[in-house]
Amino acid sequence: MKHNWTKGIASLALCAVLYGFNTPDISNPEKNTEEIEMIVNSNLTIDEKVEKILHQLSLEEKVGQMTQVTLDVITKGESRFASDEPLKLDKKLLEEAIVKYKIGSVLNTANNRARTTDKWNEVISQIQKVAMKEIGVPVLYGVDAIHGTTYTAGATFFPQQIGMAATWNTELNRQGASVTAYETRASSIPWDFSPVLDMGRNPAWPRIWETYGEDVYLTSQMGIAAIDGYEGENNDLSDKTKVASCIKHFLGYGSERSGKDRTPSYLPEIELREHYLPSYKAAIDAGAHTIMINSGIINGTPVHASYKYLTKLLKEELGFKGLVVTDWADIENLHNRDKVADTHKEAVKKSINAGIDMSMVPYNFKFAEMLVELVNEGEVPMSRIDDAVRRVLKVKMELGLFETPYPSKGDYPKFGSKEHEQIAYNAASESITLLKNNENILPLKKGTKVFVAGPNANSMRTLNGGWTYSWQGEKVEEFAQDYNTILEAVQNKLGKENVAFASGVEYNHEGLYHEEKNIDIDAAVKASEGSDVILLCLGENTYTETPGNLHDLYISQNQRKLAEALAKTGKPVVLILNEGRPRLISQFEEDMAAVVHTYLPGNFGGDALADILVGEVNPSGKLPYSYPMYPNALGTYDHKPSEASEKMEGMYDYNSSLPFQYPFGFGLSYTTFDYSDIKISRNEITPYHDFTVSVTVKNTGDVEGKEVVQLYTKDLYASITPDNKRLRRFEKVNLKPGESKVVEFTLNGKDLAFVAENLKWTVEAGEFKIMIGDQSASLNVTKTVEFEKIYFEN
Incomplete structure (x- = not known):
């Protein structure tokens, strides 16, 4: 009888909850969690469930859902900034976070180091058990898994985003993101702060390697593929x-005038909308669930305090319905750094009213305390709180966290598998870009004796870059011992007896990230004496964000001296670049017989490079940015005509203001490709018409190879000075020797639009040039059309 009576009461309670008759009973948290559980198990839609759960939460619980702290805050340790090892949660601190402050999200690892999947499962299971018991709402755990599952030992690591862009292969990018999602979820983590859709248009910026390069179309297509994978x-x-993706960092991050991280940007609205906004619009249209905000300042206003950008542009104009999260401590930065709020409490008010939904606090609970006060004081409306929490709850509900807060350890048998590793190797091999190959010095002939030198020759750390096992990547060697450095891969391929080594220059891993030590160039020169070819591995040590700021874009002078000294031996030098941004090499590039760019290719970069050097793999990467020649000649391929004078298609006069070392989209192969017979389906269109462009591509060499077919358009005259040219389509094709293929692209008149002076996307009547390889054709647009007004009302 008692059992049946209890079931009857529960049924009545469920009806009351589902039909809105109940109000939350804050004094009885157990009752609250039971009612939430009934809602979750009901037949309501996700949106209906979210509304009912929202109705069950107190103000403190709602604000808790908007609060995110880092893992160190709830672990055993001497402070909230460091944890004991082995890692264990602190029961009192965990209860403080969840029972007292009702926090809804945790991020990051502890002590800035990777953990096993078992440890992740243990830690996150404990967190979720407390959250489900005390609140009835699971915690949303997030990490920056940007080229693999950053903080998980044994995870599969891919090239960093700039390398994935260099593949010009969206399907490979989708596959890499899918593997990352699988292995992140195997770590009990359902939220990934990726992909980065900032534009890499300033070569000095220390986060350029986290981007897909300088072109907005390439970035948009890679971003869509990443979201499909995640x-x-x-x-x-x-x-x-799968995981919830988090596109970042909205908006204009990377456009800093100084090139230094998180310094001010000054962006005209036309530039912001044409070159920085479309990648985010594409990702939102692709269904990305969450978005992270730019830590910087645009035209004097911190983005985290901008109602104009966060609410009017992002939520209203672009229609973003997902969760908006801050970057690290950026609400506090409104007071501490940017000086637009005279107190921390004022900073909270500004950011939440601007449109922030969740604060990456990350080290205390003051945000929660101050936000409750602001609501009670009428400074932040309850409608704004409900809107934010509704977005948080919906992501948790869609992830299935209410039903399964943490997975079973046995659910992910493919974690770190050979299948996943093969995809990573494929990505690395397609990203590596051959930039120079005088007298076909590459591939290396059988029996060649090589000398390997340079600070990047024997380092797994430099192959991976930052966000690898730790934030700055300084712990890579501890976790990546089973993979091959460039030196080890070359030794495996050619035989140790044919490979000599002396670094000549080493990085000082204990000091500043730009420091070097053990500089002995004479010893390197002497060690090269018995070799036929020198493989010189130069570039950068690991870094990201502010620690990667620099004052001189030239490659280090120690590395320059090493290159010059080895070139003077008279032996052909193959320069292998392993760097996160294009460090300038014009002081010695002409003395190099060949140049190979690896970017940051991940754990399989050494193996992929070795296979390319001996010709087992034909290089097919193309530059995703313009490689500058001089520090005062930085620019992008889509520059204005007054910025550069062309001497031939794609190349520039030495006296031009933009003498690129290598142009955007450039990359050599061990074979040759011929373009012919470009055709346009119609020579005249209106801005509403579809049309096709086709071209025949033939492999005219004797080696099978992959070619990236790139279609550009050029607006000959416009009301605003048009860009030099713009990438509109691309496709990577594989051709056997002698094989031809007709590659066809479908475009629409809207693809020719630009942001006009009135801030409307506009296609103007006039002549356009369509260009693929060395082929071109003319297209005439017969009328001018302004499309939807994209500028928001102030």
């Missing part, structure tokens, strides 16, 4: 192998 078909997050 979130899966139809963005169905109930698939336990």
